[in-house]
Amino acid sequence: MVELSTTKDGIPNQAEASDRVLQILSEAGRLFATKGYDGTSMRDIAVACGISKSLLYHHFSNKDEIYARVAVGSTLELYLFVRDRVPDGPPSQKIRAFMVATAEYFRRYRWAWIASTTAFWNDPDRHRQKERLTRRDRFENFLRGLIQEAIDAGEIRKVDVPMTGRLILSSLNWMHRWYNPNKSATPEQIADIFFDMVFNGLRSGDAAAPPPAEPPKSSRRKARQTSRS
Structure with a gap:
C-alpha cells in the first residue's frame, strides 16, 4: 500500500514507507472511515495494528499527523496511481x-x-483543505485533457468538457456509498460499464432522439421580455 506514504511536501517517500508505517496508515484509514476522526484514538490504532502505543508514537507524533497522511496523502497518490x-x-x-x-x-x-x-469538506484545517482542493483540481484537469483529446480526434462529439468530467467523476466518486464488495462485479468492471454508458450512450440505434427540454417558465418569460425590448 505504498501509495499512502508521502513526505511533508506531498512527494512519495519510498525509503520511509516501511511495512509498519503502511500497516498503521491502512488500519488508521479503516478506523477513520468507520468511527470518524473524533471516535478514533491512538490506542485504537495501536490495538488494530497489534503494536504498543510507544511504537506507534515512534512513527507518528500524534493522531492528526496520521490523519493528514491518510486524508491528504491519498489525494496525491490517486492522481499518481491513475496517471x-x-x-x-x-x-x-x-x-x-x-x-x-x-x-x-x-x-x-x-x-x-x-x-x-x-474529510474533504469536514476537515477544519484550512491549509489541508486548500491542499486537497489543489490536488483535486489537478486530477480533474487531467481527465478534462483526455476528454478534449477525444473531441479533437473526432472520437466524441463536441461536449462541455468540464461538465463531462464532472459526470464521469461523480459516477466514480460516490461508489463508496453503495458498492458492496460481496457482490460479483468488481469496481473495475463497474467502471468499464460506466465508460460504455458514457461513451456509447443509452439510446438504442433505432430509437429517435427525444426533443430538447423546454426551459423553465421563468426563463421563457425573460426571453420574451428581452425580445420586446
Whole structure:
C-alpha cells in the first residue's frame, strides 16, 4: 500500500514507507472511515495494528499527523496511481483507462478513499483543505485533457468538457456509498460499464432522439421580455 506514504511536501517517500508505517496508515484509514476522526484514538490504532502505543508514537507524533497522511496523502497518490496507468493510444481508451484505474485504486485502498472523502469538506484545517482542493483540481484537469483529446480526434462529439468530467467523476466518486464488495462485479468492471454508458450512450440505434427540454417558465418569460425590448 505504498501509495499512502508521502513526505511533508506531498512527494512519495519510498525509503520511509516501511511495512509498519503502511500497516498503521491502512488500519488508521479503516478506523477513520468507520468511527470518524473524533471516535478514533491512538490506542485504537495501536490495538488494530497489534503494536504498543510507544511504537506507534515512534512513527507518528500524534493522531492528526496520521490523519493528514491518510486524508491528504491519498489525494496525491490517486492522481499518481491513475496517471501511471493511462497508456498511450486512442484518447477514448485513455478515458476508459482513467476510469478503470480510479476504480482499481478505490478497490485497493477503499478505507483510505472513504476517510479522505469524509474529510474533504469536514476537515477544519484550512491549509489541508486548500491542499486537497489543489490536488483535486489537478486530477480533474487531467481527465478534462483526455476528454478534449477525444473531441479533437473526432472520437466524441463536441461536449462541455468540464461538465463531462464532472459526470464521469461523480459516477466514480460516490461508489463508496453503495458498492458492496460481496457482490460479483468488481469496481473495475463497474467502471468499464460506466465508460460504455458514457461513451456509447443509452439510446438504442433505432430509437429517435427525444426533443430538447423546454426551459423553465421563468426563463421563457425573460426571453420574451428581452425580445420586446
